[in-house]
Amino acid sequence: MRHTLRMLTDAPAADEIEISIFGPGKGEAVLVHLGEGRWIAVDSCKDQVDNSIPALSYLDRISVDVSKNVLLVVGTHAHDDHIAGISRVFERSESADFVCAHALVQPQFLALVEADARAYAGVPVRSYAEYHEIFKIVRTRSNSGPGFRPLRFASETTVLIPPSGPMPAKVIALSPSDEAYYRSLLAFNKLLPVAGGGRRLARIDPNELAIGLWVEVGGKTILLGADVLTGPDGCGWTAVVKNFTYDTKAQVVKLPHHGSVTGNHDGMWTNLLERSPIALMAPFRSGNIALPSRDDRKRICSLTNAAYITAAVQRPGAVDAEANRAARSLGPLAQKPREAWGPAGHIRARSRIGEATWTVELSSPARPLCGGRRKNAQRFEHSFAGKPKSS
Amino acid sequence: MAIPAVSTGWNNNTVSTSTGQDQVSTVGIWPNLPSASTAELSEDAIRTWRTLRSVQSPSEVRTPRTTQRPSAGSSQTVPESSPSVVPLKRPDRVVGLRRWTGLIVEIANDMLTVDLMPAGHDGRRFRADFELSLLSPDDEAAEPGDVVYLTTRFVRAPSGYSTVTTDLRLRRAGQWSQDEVAEIMQLAQQHAAYFEDAD
Numbered sequence: 001m002r003h004t005l006r007m008l009t010d011a012p013a014a015d016e017i018e019i020s021i022f023g024p025g026k027g028e029a030v031l032v033h034l035g036e037g038r039w040i041a042v043d044s045c046k047d048q049v050d051n052s053i054p055a056l057s058y059l060d061r062i063s064v065d066v067s068k069n070v071l072l073v074v075g076t077h078a079h080d081d082h083i084a085g086i087s088r089v090f091e092r093s094e095s096a097d098f099v100c101a102h103a104l105v106q107p108q109f110l111a112l113v114e115a116d117a118r119a120y121a122g123v124p125v126r127s128y129a130e131y132h133e134i135f136k137i138v139r140t141r142s143n144s145g146p147g148f149r150p151l152r153f154a155s156e157t158t159v160l161i162p163p164s165g166p167m168p169a170k171v172i173a174l175s176p177s178d179e180a181y182y183r184s185l186l187a188f189n190k191l192l193p194v195a196g197g198g199r200r201l202a203r204i205d206p207n208e209l210a211i212g213l214w215v216e217v218g219g220k221t222i223l224l225g226a227d228v229l230t231g232p233d234g235c236g237w238t239a240v241v242k243n244f245t246y247d248t249k250a251q252v253v254k255l256p257h258h259g260s261v262t263g264n265h266d267g268m269w270t271n272l273l274e275r276s277p278i279a280l281m282a283p284f285r286s287g288n289i290a291l292p293s294r295d296d297r298k299r300i301c302s303l304t305n306a307a308y309i310t311a312a313v314q315r316p317g318a319v320d321a322e323a324n325r326a327a328r329s330l331g332p333l334a335q336k337p338r339e340a341w342g343p344a345g346h347i348r349a350r351s352r353i354g355e356a357t358w359t360v361e362l363s364s365p366a367r368p369l370c371g372g373r374r375k376n377a378q379r380f381e382h383s384f385a386g387k388p389k390s391s
Numbered sequence: 392m393a394i395p396a397v398s399t400g401w402n403n404n405t406v407s408t409s410t411g412q413d414q415v416s417t418v419g420i421w422p423n424l425p426s427a428s429t430a431e432l433s434e435d436a437i438r439t440w441r442t443l444r445s446v447q448s449p450s451e452v453r454t455p456r457t458t459q460r461p462s463a464g465s466s467q468t469v470p471e472s473s474p475s476v477v478p479l480k481r482p483d484r485v486v487g488l489r490r491w492t493g494l495i496v497e498i499a500n501d502m503l504t505v506d507l508m509p510a511g512h513d514g515r516r517f518r519a520d521f522e523l524s525l526l527s528p529d530d531e532a533a534e535p536g537d538v539v540y541l542t543t544r545f546v547r548a549p550s551g552y553s554t555v556t557t558d559l560r561l562r563r564a565g566q567w568s569q570d571e572v573a574e575i576m577q578l579a580q581q582h583a584a585y586f587e588d589a590d
Contacts, residue, residue, distance in 0.1 A: 051513075105583055105587065107576070110578075114578050114579055115567075115575050119564060120538065123492055124492055124508050124510075195566075196567065197567050198565075199567055200534060200537055201536055202534075202536050326514050326517070330519055330541065331489075331543035333559060334517075334520075334541070335519060335521065335522075337519040338518050339515060
């Protein structure tokens with residue numbers, strides 16, 4: 001069924017900035033075209049129907065040489081809905097640096113990665129397997145020269161890509177703050193293996209370490225909110241809004257934390273974003289949690305009518321026949337078997353440098369978030385000088 | 392066809408029933424599955440399934456009534472054989488098998504929520520809930536982060552009576568040893584020193 005979905009197959013022009021977001025219902029991945037064939041990949045997710053990596057499939061489809069043209073692979077934080085398959089993205093991106101929070105190369109986190117590999121050896125459920133693979137690739141590539149490490153650390157106001165060339169692009173990390181760094185190390189400490197303790201690892205919640213990004217190309221700016229939360233004090237958006245200023249505002253935002261209220265900060269909307277920006281997000285469906293909630297959607301749609309989401313927030317009522325068959329093979333003791341994931345939708349926003357209009361295109365199951373938009377439309381235009389129209 | 396006489400014993404989280412001449416382990420009756428489920432089974436299973444559909448009407452198939460689970464910690468007795476049981480001439484045959492590896496993500500209200508990944512076959516991931524008592528006697532030791540194994544067998548008896556048997560068990564991973572913890576910490580220090588050269 002998914003193979004009949006409309007695919008976006010055309011590459012951006014050299015003078016076109018693009019942000020693409022992919023999300024299967026649990027997980028998200030972002031690609032940004034910085035112009036002149038240069039790309040960055042932020043986070044990763046898998047299509048749970050065929051186990052493919054939508055971001056890589058898309059780059060292949062539009063004939064991007066991933067080995068040469070991806071400059072950075074950013075793992076914003078170590079949550080499984082953001083890092084699924086990211087080691088495969090990095091493996092293909094042979095010229096790229098991997099970007100992570102500095103706390104993730106401290107002994108506390110590296111001990112968790114090692115313990116994870118031992119506690120779950122042979123079991124396909126490891127929490128930190130992606131980091132194990134990434135660090136292995138970093139070590140392998142480091143052999144190409146003394147002192148060379150294809151690894152970068154992000155913290156607030158770190159410039160990851162400085163402007164250069166005829167079409168300068170700039171990528172700046174907005175977080176994590178120093179406070180978040182120390183808080184995370186304390187959290188990691190509590191999870192370290194202890195002699196006599198059970199060989200298991202609880203999954204940590206390191207949203208405080210999430211890397212927010214600010215991308216500027218030719219005067220157009222994009223804010224990538226990852227899972228940056230509002231606080232606590234000295235962390236998250238509270239710290240970003242306090243410490244980061246810029247002379248332009250972002251026209252496009254990847255909403256933080258799946259549109260949840262926990263990532264919503266008034267200062268982000270007023271200080272960093274244009275009025276009624278193009279807001280993109282992936283949902284989070286897991287267990288009883290479904291983000292964005294009804295209240296979240298209401299709030300977002302009161303702030304912009306140009307909000308789009310990669311898949312339905314609620315698990316579809318009628319699961320396809322193939323999923324039904326697979327669920328039955330779990331046996332009758334499994335109660336309420338459900339797919340938290342599903343096929344990945346794709347939202348693509350493009351704008352030419354020097355033009356005021358952004359074109360947003362959707363590939364199913366991506367859809368507009370707010371009511372009143374044409375539900376079946378797959379292409380929308382937004383001009384910050386006028387009202388958006390669908391076609 | 393004789394209506395199964397259901398025993399009350401539990402063993403490895405399965406219910407055992409006696410069907411007169413045949414004995415099967417069951418927690419569900421295969422013919423109750425809709426035809427769509429056949430695609431998940433082997434060709435042999437599909438043939439069996441089609442045969443069953445043609446020979447068994449719903450009134451002939453009865454779901455075991457005594458499927459209540461024992462309380463946690465209760466002893467799991469092997470079912471007593473019915474006096475009318477005749478030794479099997481031919482053994483039951485497993486015509487379909489599915490294995491899953493799961494990670495416990497939550498335990499609440501005597502239920503555990505598990506992320507399940509197919510093991511040994513391609514397929515989708517699911518999240519599902521199970522009664523905690525199914526892990527007995529390991530139910531009190533189970534915690535989020537633990538691994539469970541789910542096995543589902545589709546079994547056909549010579550009489551044509553077919554069933555689904557499900558088994559859920561906790562992976563016993565043991566404890567960290569002093570040496571192992573020391574080794575992990577040492578490796579972590581070495582890796583950290585290596586990566587600190589970056590940037």
